[in-house]
Amino acid sequence: MSTCVTYTAPEPAFAEPWHAQVFAITVALNEDGRFDWSDWVARFSATLKRRGLDRELDGGDDYFNAWLETLEHLLAEQGATAQEEISDFRNAWEEAYLTTPHGEPVRLAPRD
Amino acid sequence: MPHDDHDHPHALLPPEPALRVKALETILTRKGLVDPAALDELIDAYQNKIGPQNGARVVAKAWSDEQFKKDLLEDATSVVTDLGFYGRQGEHMVVVENTPEQHNMVVCTLCSCYPWPLLGIPPGWYKSDAYRARAVREPRKVLAEFGVTLPPETAVRVWDSTAEIRYLVLPMRPEGSEGLSEDDLVALVTRDSMIGTGLPKVPT
Incomplete structure (x- = not known):
């Protein structure tokens, strides 16, 4: 007996590249033992709950924005990153995007 | 221009x-x-590598092999680990079997705990506030929105995942799939059927 059922193409795991990136950073840090997954889940759940108080969150950008906020707080608490440092590099990346000709790879300008 | x-x-x-x-x-x-x-x-x-195809393999095996199914329902973690499906968010997995008496459905009300090694990254709707809140409150209505209507005598049980325990639904083997090989059965198992918001495909 032959069947012609085929496995339907799955949806992409991540809707946006940055969703994948922040996910991977978190999993890599956890695998390196920087924090326990249960600690992560507790913090992340708390962020979702707080953000979901005034409106209903979707499972895409809302979800990963909460994820990013949780990771930023966790790293700041651990002293791994400073807020100033983050805005500094954020601005450097913005500058890099705005000054790189379309189609060329975007890189950070070398720093002293 | x-x-x-x-x-x-x-x-x-x-x-x-x-x-x-x-x-x-x-x-x-x-x-x-x-x-x-x-x-x-x-x-x-x-x-590319970790996704519902892994869970589908487990389900198809359970449909084809009674002993495997028995072991799976008793100790899913070690059975799926033997198949190579282990890792992050798969440390303690529990498989719940659908029967004519009980349909199972999985949610994570706190965030989005999910058996990554078997199903990959959860879909957007699984992570949404709407699903997380309503799956527990009005499961039959949510199921209907997914196109699943169950006979009234089938009870719906909702399992709330945590950082410690992840659930996978073992759907009922569809009618008309008798005699199919394990590989052909894999193709019938949808992601949603393993979350409990869908049913497996019926062979055509």
């Missing part, structure tokens, strides 16, 4: 959170806390 040159003289600026993520990655890389190549590998694995 040359579209590209006028509208995008420079590279397209990514959204605000993407810039913050890039900043984090740069800082952590420079401090030696993450390795960009390892991040790419992780993303590739979750995008």
Whole structure:
């Protein structure tokens, strides 16, 4: 007996590249033992709950924005990153995007 | 009018959170806390290798092999680990079997705990507030929205995942699938049927 059922193409795991990136950073840090997954889940759940108080969150950008906020707080608490440092590099990346000709790879300008 | 040159003289600026993520990655890389190549590998694995096809294999095996099914329902973690499906968010897995008396459905009311090694990254709806709140409150209504209508005598049981326990639904083997090989059965098992918001495909 032959069947012609085929496995339907799955949806992409991540809707946006940055969703994948922040996910991977978190999993890599956890695998390196920087924090326990249960600690992560507790913090992340708390962020979702707080953000979901005034409106209903979707499972895409809302979800990963909460994820990013949780990771930023966790790293700041651990002293791994400073807020100033983050805005500094954020601005450097913005500058890099705005000054790189379309189609060329975007890189950070070398720093002293 | 040359579209590209006028509208995008420079590279397209990514959204605000993407810039913050890039900043984090740069800082952590420079401090030696993450390795960009390892991040790419992780993303590739979750995008291409770890997904519902793994869970579908487990379900198809359970449909084909009574002893495997028995072992799976008793101790899913060690059975699926033997198949190579282990890792993050798969440390303690429990398989719940659908029967004519009981239909199972999985949610994570706190965040989005999910058996990654078997199903990959959860779909957007699984992570939404709407599903997380309503799956428990009005499961039959949610099921109906997914196109699943159960006989009134079938009870619905909702399992709330946690950081410690992840659930996978073992759907009922569809009618008309008698005699199919394990490989053909795999093709009938949808992701949603293993979350409990769908039913397996029926062979045509």
